[in-house]
Amino acid sequence: MSLFFKRPPLTGVDGDAVVREARALIERQLDAPSRRLFLRRSLTLGGLSMLTGCSISDDSHVEAVLTKVSRFNDEVQGWLFSPTRLAPTYTAAEITRPFPFNAYYGEDEIREVDEATYSLEVSGMVADKRRWTLAELRALPQEDQITRHICVEGWSAIGKWGGVRFADFLRHVGADLSAKYVGFQCADDYHTSIDMPTALHPQTLLALSYDDQPLPPKYGFPMKLRMPTKLGYKNPKHIQAMYVTNTYPGGYWEDQGYNWFGGS
Numbered sequence: 001m002s003l004f005f006k007r008p009p010l011t012g013v014d015g016d017a018v019v020r021e022a023r024a025l026i027e028r029q030l031d032a033p034s035r036r037l038f039l040r041r042s043l044t045l046g047g048l049s050m051l052t053g054c055s056i057s058d059d060s061h062v063e064a065v066l067t068k069v070s071r072f073n074d075e076v077q078g079w080l081f082s083p084t085r086l087a088p089t090y091t092a093a094e095i096t097r098p099f100p101f102n103a104y105y106g107e108d109e110i111r112e113v114d115e116a117t118y119s120l121e122v123s124g125m126v127a128d129k130r131r132w133t134l135a136e137l138r139a140l141p142q143e144d145q146i147t148r149h150i151c152v153e154g155w156s157a158i159g160k161w162g163g164v165r166f167a168d169f170l171r172h173v174g175a176d177l178s179a180k181y182v183g184f185q186c187a188d189d190y191h192t193s194i195d196m197p198t199a200l201h202p203q204t205l206l207a208l209s210y211d212d213q214p215l216p217p218k219y220g221f222p223m224k225l226r227m228p229t230k231l232g233y234k235n236p237k238h239i240q241a242m243y244v245t246n247t248y249p250g251g252y253w254e255d256q257g258y259n260w261f262g263g264s
Contacts (some may be wrong), residue, residue, distance in 0.1 A: 006036035031076035045070040086227035087203055090146045095211065096157035099149075101218045102232060103188065104252070110217050111188040111238050118222050124183075124243035127174025134222050138208060140164045140172070145203055149235070152258070159219075161226040167200040175244045183249035184225060188237035191250035194227070194234060195261065203228050206239075 062085040101107050119131035170177065177200065183193040199202060206217055207226040215221045220237025227235055233253045243249075254260045 024081060036187065040051050042083070049235045077238075082118035085211065086122075086200075087147055090148070090158050092146065092160065094158050096148060099159045099210070099219070100155070100157050102151060103237070104190070105188070107218060112217060112220050113238055113240075115222060118240075120223065121185075121241035122173055122243070123144055123241065124245045125176035125179045126170075126244050128172075134208070137164060137206065141168065141204070142208070143214075144209075145205065145226070146226070147203065147226075149232055151232040160211045161205055161207040162212065162228065163205040163207040163223070165202065166204040166206050166225065167202065169206055170199060170244070179244045179247045181244070181249055182244050183245060184236045184239050186236050187240050190236055190238070190252050192234055192236050192254065193260075194225075194230070198227060198229060201227070201229055206249040233258060 041136045043169065048193045101110075103110075115134055118134050120137065121131055122129055141164070142162055143165060144160060145159045146158060148158050149155050150156045170182075175182075177196060179196055181193050181195065183191065185191050205226040207220070207224050208222070210216060210219045215223065220239075224237040225235055225239060234251075251258075254262075
């Protein structure tokens with residue numbers, strides 16, 4: 001037996017624009033031409049309506065649809081993400097100089113963090129919840145990477161970052177590696193969160209230095225999370241606290257409609 005669902009006609013909504021935006025949300029991080037081609041051919045306004053289970057009849061419905069498409073995009077990116085595939089690395093001669101400053105505020109508003117009083121708060125699903133000073137973090141094994149930072153605004157730059165492999169740190173504090181998320185709170189009132197597979201990726205760093213020098217304030221002193229597998233807005237600076245959780249934490253830009261997964 002066939003079932004037919006009759007939906008109210010669209011009123012006052014540019015359906016083509018909705019589909020274009022939905023496609024852009026899904027395609028933004030899917031670089032493979034075959035996946036883009038599949039999405040272009042298969043994603044229609046009717047498909048969006050079926051995907052979300054609601055009709056697209058006004059602005060609130062459009063917002064709900066795009067939110068669900070964004071969540072679908074997150075799931076697709078998570079499924080495609082490889083915990084072992086490495087992002088490209090570069091030579092020192094390829095470093096972008098000067099490396100651009102980027103934040104949701106101006107360069108004249110960079111947050112200053114006092115090194116003498118700083119400590120990293122660790123909480124959530126971890127065995128060791130003690131705070132970490134910068135000296136203790138710097139005493140852990142360090143490694144460097146020269147990788148490309150990719151901004152959602154369309155520019156990129158190559159930089160050299162040094163610090164603690166995040167997977168090693170999570171194991172050191174006894175984090176539950178089966179948890180879904182790691183969240184971050186920052187001194188500049190920024191917050192974001194990442195999936196555990198990305199947290200355990202071998203190129204994800206708790207970055208404490210830039211270009212062989214202590215991390216400058218404009219790049220996130222005292223510490224930022226450096227992930228060449230994620231877009232720039234997923235790389236928090238001035239980190240003050242981190243927590244491991246199974247509760248979806250969202251993020252500063254993610255709560256405003258950016259894709260949560262944010263893969264580059």
